[in-house]
Structure formats: C-alpha cells, structure tokens
Amino acid sequence: MNSDMIIRITKYYRILNRLRSLGLEKVFAHNLADAAGVSAALVRKDFSLLEIYGQKRGGYEIPDLLEHLGRILGKTEEPQNVIIVGCGRIGKALMHYNGFEPDGIRIVAGFDSDPLIYSDSTHPVPVYPISRLEEVTSTFDVQVAIITVPESATSDSFHRLMQVGIRGILNFSPITLKPIKLEDGTSPVVHNMNIALELEQIFYKLQFPKTEPAK
Amino acid sequence: MNSDMIIRITKYYRILNRLRSLGLEKVFAHNLADAAGVSAALVRKDFSLLEIYGQKRGGYEIPDLLEHLGRILGKTEEPQNVIIVGCGRIGKALMHYNGFEPDGIRIVAGFDSDPLIYSDSTHPVPVYPISRLEEVTSTFDVQVAIITVPESATSDSFHRLMQVGIRGILNFSPITLKPIKLEDGTSPVVHNMNIALELEQIFYKLQFPKTEPAK
DNA sequence: TCTTTTATGTGAAAAATAATACAATAAATA
DNA sequence: TATTTATTGTATTATTTTTCACATAAAAGA
Structure with a gap:
C-alpha cells in the first residue's frame, strides 16, 4: 500500500465516521469519492485491493467498512x-x-x-x-x-x-x-x-x- | 507541473538557500538529491523540464538556480x-x-x-x-x-x-x-x-x- | 415474470511518474 | 597533448497509479 493510498484510507475512515454519526448505514462508492475528492472507480479499486466487498447495487455497509478500515489503521479500544x-x-x-x-x-x-x-x-x-x-x-x-x-x-x-x-x-x-x-x-x-x-x-x-x- | 514536482521545487529552493548561506557557490545534482530525498536523475529531469541548465561536469551555479526557482515560485523583493x-x-x-x-x-x-x-x-x-x-x-x-x-x-x-x-x-x-x-x-x-x-x-x-x- | 435501472468488481488500457542508460562534454591529470 | 574522470541532459524503458469499460448482480418497476 503506497502513501497516497494510506491518505485515502484515513480520509475514508473519517468520512465514514461522520456519516455514521449522521445516522447513515450505507454508502455508495461515488458518495465517498465525492467526499474524499477522488474518483468512484478508485474507491472501488481501493476496497477491492483491501478485500472489502459491498453489495451489487446496494453499496457498502458503513459499520462493515469502519470495522475493516479501523483494523487496517490499527484502531483499538485503547487510544x-x-x-x-x-x-x-x-x-x-x-x-x-x-x-x-x-x-x-x-x-x-x-x-x-x-x-x-x-x-x-x-x-x-x-x-x-x-x-x-x-x-x-x-x-x-x-x-x-x-x-x-x-x-x-x-x-x-x-x-x-x-x-x-x-x-x-x-x-x-x-x-x-x-x-x-x-x-x-x-x-x-x-x-x-x-x-x-x-x-x-x-x-x-x-x-x-x-x-x-x-x- | 504536478503537485509532487511543486513540493520538490520548494524543497530545492530552501536547500539552495541554506547552501548559499554556508558560502557555497556550486552544487551537483546528487547533492541536492540527497538533501531533498530524491534521486539525482529526478533533480536533473526537473531542471531540464524547467529549462535550467548547468555545466557538464561543473554542476549548477547556486545563485543561478535560486534566481530561476525563485521566479518560478513567485518570490519577489516584497514579502x-x-x-x-x-x-x-x-x-x-x-x-x-x-x-x-x-x-x-x-x-x-x-x-x-x-x-x-x-x-x-x-x-x-x-x-x-x-x-x-x-x-x-x-x-x-x-x-x-x-x-x-x-x-x-x-x-x-x-x-x-x-x-x-x-x-x-x-x-x-x-x-x-x-x-x-x-x-x-x-x-x-x-x-x-x-x-x-x-x-x-x-x-x-x-x-x-x-x-x-x-x- | 420480464425489463430496466443502478451499483459493484475487476481486467485491460491509459496516463503519469520515475529510473536507467548512455552520449556529450568539460575538467583534471598524466 | 592525450587520457581519464566526473557530471550533465535526455531518450528510452520500466514502474506505478488511475481510469475505462463492461460483465455481473441485485433491486425496482412494469
């Protein structure tokens, strides 16, 4: 994983946290893409590389994404x-x-x-x-x-x-x-x-x- | 000129300023490369793209580089x-x-x-x-x-x-x-x-x- | 049920970026 | 003066990164 990808992942994580706190449960690649300032294709490619999968036509589950990305970023209970x-x-x-x-x-x-x-x-x-x-x-x-x-x-x-x-x-x-x-x-x-x-x-x-x- | 190149140019500029204040007058591509954390080939490529030329085997003149890069970065007398x-x-x-x-x-x-x-x-x-x-x-x-x-x-x-x-x-x-x-x-x-x-x-x-x- | 719509997932193509290799050339040295 | 050495400048190649394009799947609507 290269440096630009790490930046994207950390951005996704924060955006997803915010979306969750707004009460949302699902997100489409293009939503995340807009929020992070990248293309939807890149979002999907990133997730694909990280072996995170959504549902066809259904987007991605926010808690699922947060769980995956959180683990990748080394997030734990302890600060x-x-x-x-x-x-x-x-x-x-x-x-x-x-x-x-x-x-x-x-x-x-x-x-x-x-x-x-x-x-x-x-x-x-x-x-x-x-x-x-x-x-x-x-x-x-x-x-x-x-x-x-x-x-x-x-x-x-x-x-x-x-x-x-x-x-x-x-x-x-x-x-x-x-x-x-x-x-x-x-x-x-x-x-x-x-x-x-x-x-x-x-x-x-x-x-x-x-x-x-x-x- | 892309974002990474702008970062490199600003780094070169600062390094050159420091070298000048140390009393140096000339610099080789590999000196700048080491200081900036990039390859010497990339330094030469950057300068080549910016149409800044040195002397074969003689390196680059620091005042000349500073003048060129300063202009590119919009440096003027006035802050x-x-x-x-x-x-x-x-x-x-x-x-x-x-x-x-x-x-x-x-x-x-x-x-x-x-x-x-x-x-x-x-x-x-x-x-x-x-x-x-x-x-x-x-x-x-x-x-x-x-x-x-x-x-x-x-x-x-x-x-x-x-x-x-x-x-x-x-x-x-x-x-x-x-x-x-x-x-x-x-x-x-x-x-x-x-x-x-x-x-x-x-x-x-x-x-x-x-x-x-x-x- | 059949058709349409809307997303995902990904192989292939394209674009961007950087490294390599080396000819050209100038200085240093013999 | 001839030879060696060191460095630039750049064409070519390689690598990395991103986009494109589309098959696939699921949901919605007819």
Whole structure:
C-alpha cells in the first residue's frame, strides 16, 4: 500500500465516521469519492485491493467498512498514546487541542528542557524534563512523538527520541527530518509538517492556476 | 507541473538557500538529491523540464538556480502577505512564529470574532474583528489566509474569505475544505493540514513497516 | 415474470511518474 | 597533448497509479 493510498484510507475512515454519526448505514462508492475528492472507480479499486466487498447495487455497509478500515489503521479500544516534545506556543496549543480524542489519539505528556516550563503545573497534561523521556515513554508505551521544538534543537530531539525507542515522528520544525536507518535495520516513520513550505506551494499554484481538468 | 514536482521545487529552493548561506557557490545534482530525498536523475529531469541548465561536469551555479526557482515560485523583493483567521492558541502561536520572514512570508494581521481577543493589543500583529476583513485584505493586498478557527466555524470562515477575494487557503481545522468552483470560474487553492490525519498515517505505517526498498 | 435501472468488481488500457542508460562534454591529470 | 574522470541532459524503458469499460448482480418497476 503506497502513501497516497494510506491518505485515502484515513480520509475514508473519517468520512465514514461522520456519516455514521449522521445516522447513515450505507454508502455508495461515488458518495465517498465525492467526499474524499477522488474518483468512484478508485474507491472501488481501493476496497477491492483491501478485500472489502459491498453489495451489487446496494453499496457498502458503513459499520462493515469502519470495522475493516479501523483494523487496517490499527484502531483499538485503547487510544494510541503520543507525547509532545517542545512545549513552546505550538506544543502547548496542541496539548490543549481536544480534537484528538474522537480519533483515538491521546497526548499523554509533554517534555521541555526549560525548568520554567516543566515546573509550571497549569498544563493540560503533565510536562517533564527531557531526562525523564525514557521512563515516561515506556510507562505509557508511547511509539509516536510530535516535535515542536525550535529549529536549533530539532536534530538533537530527534536523536534522543530514536534512542528511547520512539518509532514515529510528526515534526513541526522547519528542519526536514529524514528517516535515517537505525542500528536494528528498521527506519522510523517521519512526517514533516512545514508550514512555510505549504504556503510557498500555495503561492506557486496561485501564480500558475491549473487549467480546467477537462471533466 | 504536478503537485509532487511543486513540493520538490520548494524543497530545492530552501536547500539552495541554506547552501548559499554556508558560502557555497556550486552544487551537483546528487547533492541536492540527497538533501531533498530524491534521486539525482529526478533533480536533473526537473531542471531540464524547467529549462535550467548547468555545466557538464561543473554542476549548477547556486545563485543561478535560486534566481530561476525563485521566479518560478513567485518570490519577489516584497514579502507575500498572509492573514490568520482565528486567533486561538494555534493562531496565536503562528503569529509569534518568526520562521516565515526568511522565506519572504509576512503575517500582516489576525482576525477573530471574539471582542476579548481583538481588543487585546498584546498580539505581535494587529488583530481585527471579522467585519474588517475586506478592508484589511485589500489594503495589504492579501491573497492567502491561514484558517485556525474551531471546527464549527471553519466552513463559514472559508466562504467569508472567498467573498473578499482570498484565493489561497491553508486550513488547520479538521474539516477538509474543498476548492469549490467560484462564480468567476476559478477555483481557490486549498491545502489542508490535518494533524490527526497525519498521526493516523504514521500509526498505519508503524503497523506495516515498509519492506526494505531493494536498493 | 420480464425489463430496466443502478451499483459493484475487476481486467485491460491509459496516463503519469520515475529510473536507467548512455552520449556529450568539460575538467583534471598524466 | 592525450587520457581519464566526473557530471550533465535526455531518450528510452520500466514502474506505478488511475481510469475505462463492461460483465455481473441485485433491486425496482412494469
């Protein structure tokens, strides 16, 4: 399964969740396609590849789809625990964000090197000094970290996280982190979210508007 | 030029900027390739398509590349002005972020519907009530907005921005905005940054590690 | 019951994207 | 100067991804 397909699957999952909460029970490929911004053929092809089948002329059962896709995406009863490394403004904003819960994601702790920050007990989740990284991640069985440290600390934080066994990184710093190969032969999963880079892409696209994709 | 290529071009641009600030004057395709995480052949192919030429065996001149790519990306002397709609925690964090300036991006104003927020004058950039959107965007010739409002306000904010002529959107809310076609036949450029969606993709990839791409 | 309609599921075709291979060429070296 | 080496530029090939087209099936309507 390639990267674009993973994105589509996660989108389908969220759309289906929303449809279910609206009380719907069935969905057609073209409904999902419209909502996800892809073609109906692609939706059917994706499901076919994942061995998810609907009823001819009857569409797909939403609970069935959610069950299948949820398993593929590793959804369990228990939420997946995540930590935030770097509790500056962005890190704190993410701690307060309450949109993770419905998706089965839980921020369990923050980390910072500044005593003024980790001594402050008004955060919505506990904030620890970096020295307690290993202890906390093993206690909560954390596999994924969000990096929101300043540019200069990015690389250090990344290596530290690798050392304590974190295997998934969502990096908000403008330094692009690359999934270097680890001693054990595996590579971490790294997603970089670079806001300035996104804006630059938008500026480019505005400069050269795409010509109408001939229906 | 497709989306992946735009991403590559923006990456090349940043890498080249960094190399220049390190005092380098020339670069080989494979240097850029390594830094950007792509193959050298692809770098050469990209430049070839953009009609940027280097010297056989001599590599590419960094100032020349920056000039070319900068023009393609719409870089000018003047920074590109951006507004932030929704001055909650994330919006405020972005206002304070000082990593935009080196990339020629300037946050010129924030907007919020809450008087407690727009009356507070301690923000790093002026914050206005939504009613002044049109006035401010035309004064600063703003084409792009960052949406950081709560989920429930996302769709409204989006349509409001379309009405006042904003054509580029970077959306941080979990509602995926789609570039609906406008009356004038054009479509806005919309990039959605959905943090939970990114995390979900990471969880998936951790569950099914990619098998070693056979060198 | 028979016909029509509306979806799915999928093989085949097309389109898009990237890698390969190598000629061309310029610099370095002998 | 001749030879070797290193790198660009691009035609060709390979791969990946998506769309097309249609057989299949189920429901609805006549």
